[in-house]
Amino acid sequence: MADKNQETMNQNDEKDEETEETVTAEVIDADNQESSEEKSSEDGEKPNQAELDQLQQERDDLNQQLLRVQAEFDNFKKRSQKEKESERKYQAEDLAKELLPVLDNFERALQTDVPDDTKSFADGMNMVYNQMKDALKAQGVEEIESVGKPFDPNIHHAVMQVEDEQADSEVVTEELQTGYYLKDRVIRPAMVKVNK
Template structure:
């Protein structure tokens, strides 16, 4: 090779070799890109966490509101449960046949009080569960006896032994019933 060709090859090699400035610029650009990418990844992660926290908070608010509404809807349940034996005894007392005029007057007064009591319960959303002639429903009725009676279909309620009550859509006390086999 001639000296000129060797010199040309050396110049080309020098041109192809990156100098220190170019290497440091590329390193800075790469570093900037990796820093920017890491910041972007961190922003994305924080946004995702924020969305999850917001969803959790919305769910908490919804559950709290539902619990508050439920508590308000059924606030009188414990009082009603305590009054059910009183109602049962009231109904038994009304079945007594009075023999004297005083007893008849007392019975009339008790009937008036009983009607007012029933109206007050109805205004709170208390309903008597229908039984005789209905199909047995384990969510509403408690079968305490099973008999074979003619005139009734299988699984049909023959007799009510104790009244059951619902408060709005919740069973407070199931009806005790006798069911046809």
């Protein structure tokens, strides 16, 4: 029985030695594998100079493209803002152009001689006319002063030339139809007679 115990112990010792050799071999294999992975990862982390130059060029190109897009967007915002301001500034232009012939008719009607029995009616018409002019003035519509001023083709439309020795040359002598500004824009030039 002692022999059997001795034999079992010897077998256990042999198994322990085999296990140690297997573990040692596995540790060595693992170390070799780690060192080969480290070498390959070191190679992956250190790209060559050509790859670095290419990546830097791509980055620079993308930065330039981003700057161009930002500049275009800023320009678009500024242009949109200017268009909105211009639209607000001249929003009354269409309405003013529609009302100018009405003002002309009021002026013609008020220039006629009125009988005494319709004087109050004429006064009422005059009040309406003045109210309309005030409303347009509040929106920035102003009359162009022409008579006695030098002829300017930007604000005057010459329909006749006269010879008046008492007036200077190229000066407006008579206004046939009133011209109007809307703020700083001419919406209708004044129709005038000009001295030669």
